Amino acid sequence: MHHAHINKPGVLTRHRYWIMALALVLFLPPLSFLFQFTGDSNFCGTWCPRMFFVWRKGAGLDAYFMGYLRSFMGAALVLGILATTFFFGRYWCSHLCPIGGAMEMGSRLVPKFLKIDFSRVPAVPLRYGYLAVYFGAAALGIGSLCCGYCNFATIPRLFGAPFSGADLAYFLRTAGLINLGLVLLLGVFAKGGRAYCNLLCPIGALDALVNRFGFRWGKRVVVAASRCTGCGQCLDRCPTWAIDMPEKTARIDALSCMPCGACESACPTRAIRCQKSQVNPAPKVRTAYEKA
Amino acid sequence: MRIKSLIAFFLAVLVSLAAGTHRWGDSSHAIGLMSANGGKTRHPSFLKSGWDRYTQITTATVLPPYHGDVSVALEGYPSLDYEIRLSAPVVDLGMHRLPVFKDNILYDLQPKDRLTLWVHMRTFPRDPVCGMAVREGDLSLNHKGHTVYFCAKGCLERFKADPERYKNIKGPQGRYDLAFYDTRTGQSVLKVPLIFKSKEEPPDASCAHQ
Numbered sequence: 001m002h003h004a005h006i007n008k009p010g011v012l013t014r015h016r017y018w019i020m021a022l023a024l025v026l027f028l029p030p031l032s033f034l035f036q037f038t039g040d041s042n043f044c045g046t047w048c049p050r051m052f053f054v055w056r057k058g059a060g061l062d063a064y065f066m067g068y069l070r071s072f073m074g075a076a077l078v079l080g081i082l083a084t085t086f087f088f089g090r091y092w093c094s095h096l097c098p099i100g101g102a103m104e105m106g107s108r109l110v111p112k113f114l115k116i117d118f119s120r121v122p123a124v125p126l127r128y129g130y131l132a133v134y135f136g137a138a139a140l141g142i143g144s145l146c147c148g149y150c151n152f153a154t155i156p157r158l159f160g161a162p163f164s165g166a167d168l169a170y171f172l173r174t175a176g177l178i179n180l181g182l183v184l185l186l187g188v189f190a191k192g193g194r195a196y197c198n199l200l201c202p203i204g205a206l207d208a209l210v211n212r213f214g215f216r217w218g219k220r221v222v223v224a225a226s227r228c229t230g231c232g233q234c235l236d237r238c239p240t241w242a243i244d245m246p247e248k249t250a251r252i253d254a255l256s257c258m259p260c261g262a263c264e265s266a267c268p269t270r271a272i273r274c275q276k277s278q279v280n281p282a283p284k285v286r287t288a289y290e291k292a
Numbered sequence: 293m294r295i296k297s298l299i300a301f302f303l304a305v306l307v308s309l310a311a312g313t314h315r316w317g318d319s320s321h322a323i324g325l326m327s328a329n330g331g332k333t334r335h336p337s338f339l340k341s342g343w344d345r346y347t348q349i350t351t352a353t354v355l356p357p358y359h360g361d362v363s364v365a366l367e368g369y370p371s372l373d374y375e376i377r378l379s380a381p382v383v384d385l386g387m388h389r390l391p392v393f394k395d396n397i398l399y400d401l402q403p404k405d406r407l408t409l410w411v412h413m414r415t416f417p418r419d420p421v422c423g424m425a426v427r428e429g430d431l432s433l434n435h436k437g438h439t440v441y442f443c444a445k446g447c448l449e450r451f452k453a454d455p456e457r458y459k460n461i462k463g464p465q466g467r468y469d470l471a472f473y474d475t476r477t478g479q480s481v482l483k484v485p486l487i488f489k490s491k492e493e494p495p496d497a498s499c500a501h502q
Contacts, residue, residue, distance in 0.1 A: 030382035039388035041381040045351070045406065125297040129304025133312055143313035147321070166377040169410040173319035173347040 013261025192239025
């Protein structure tokens with residue numbers, strides 16, 4: 001590989017904020033550009049990426065696949081996300097997702113002393129406990145987490161509320177206020193702005209599984225152990241608290257990592273790169289909370 | 293370490309179950325199909341009595357070949373204050389023709405149009421004895437720091453005699469409809485039932501007003 005290339009963070013890392021900003025403009029009000037191709041104005045409806053894959057008690061196969069047709073843009077989006085993750089890494093989450101992007105951009109406007117550090121929270125078990133209920137409650141017919149707690153519904157309405165009465169109406173109800181609270185608490189006021197993504201996003205949870213189990217085959221954020229000095233600068237910068245440092249070498253948990261490149265930029269010896277992995281994924285990662 | 297992860301997992305399951313199974317009852321969603329022969333609703337919207345404002349979201353698709361102008365109204369007794377808003381892109385880039393919504397009339401609905409209406413409702417105070425709507429200025433009583441209004445003297449006397457009996461009766465009850473009518477023929481093209489439920493029906497709903 002070219003020497004200069006090795007010494008500079010990748011082009012996608014350097015220009016990540018511009019790509020995120022572009023995604024916000026394309027997806028969110030006031031423009032809602034991509035949605036208007038299908039006659040929609042937000043993620044609800046044709047573009048819903050969160051409901052079609054959930055099987056509901058009493059639904060036959062035909063009803064289940066009707067859900068894919070009803071949300072065909074959402075289904076195409078999610079299947080595309082999972083496929084690109086398998087081969088290239090979670091670039092949807094880190095660069096393109098307008099929902100995570102809006103929360104992360106928002107968190108950059110919040111002064112440091114107000115930010116909440118969630119890095120002692122055990123993200124992986126909490127995330128999959130939530131995902132288990134996301135599927136289980138619907139399958140048992142006892143309730144649903146799909147629409148009631150959805151930041152894909154909340155964030156576009158937050159952007160639309162200053163302009164549109166229908167979007168404002170979303171917040172004039174208990175569920176809307178709870179969602180706003182979750183977006184603020186786990187997004188905007190979270191250190192790194194990605195605690196919501198890391199804990200409560202069902203697409204992120206599925207995507208993380210693909211990221212972890214496709215590790216051997218696709219590009220991932222990896223540490224070159226020989227170059228790592230164990231300085232720990234990457235630990236503090238990771239928005240999804242995916243890095244730990246056993247025996248003075250950084251290790252990245254592919255179940256929480258997305259290729260945002262924060263650690264790549266922070267690393268003084270350029271030991272972290274997004275590339276096709278030569279090593280096995282960290283077999284068992286001890287996160288900060290586990291050591292405590 | 294494993295134990296900590298297991299505890300975290302089950303904690304997440306418990307909190308998510310509580311969140312996923314609880315219904316606040318101040319908002320609800322219904323899906324409908326609009327057609328010339330009265331349309332069809334997949335299921336009614338259930339709301340809980342006791343809130344002073346409600347939101348109902350109706351997503352409707354226009355079944356071919358129906359097309360026309362459609363008026364929308366919230367029907368039910370006693371009437372509620374309500375506002376209906378159509379969800380639409382803030383900046384319309386003109387990629388799709390959208391129906392125009394003005395003064396509660398949807399203009400120029402075409403086959404296969406999909407639309408989302410947000411209905412925001414406010415309730416009036418009600419007589420706790422019979423459930424009738426009452427207004428400020430009606431007969432009233434100060435009960436535990438709250439002003440309670442009554443439709444007539446008989447209800448007030450009953451309440452005074454046994455206030456505990458009437459404590460659960462708040463807000464609208466029973467069935468309302470978000471009703472859609474073709475403005476040309478006057479025919480109903482969709483009716484979305486909104487059912488307000490309380491823990492108890494008014495105990496003296498049939499009381500004779502004096």
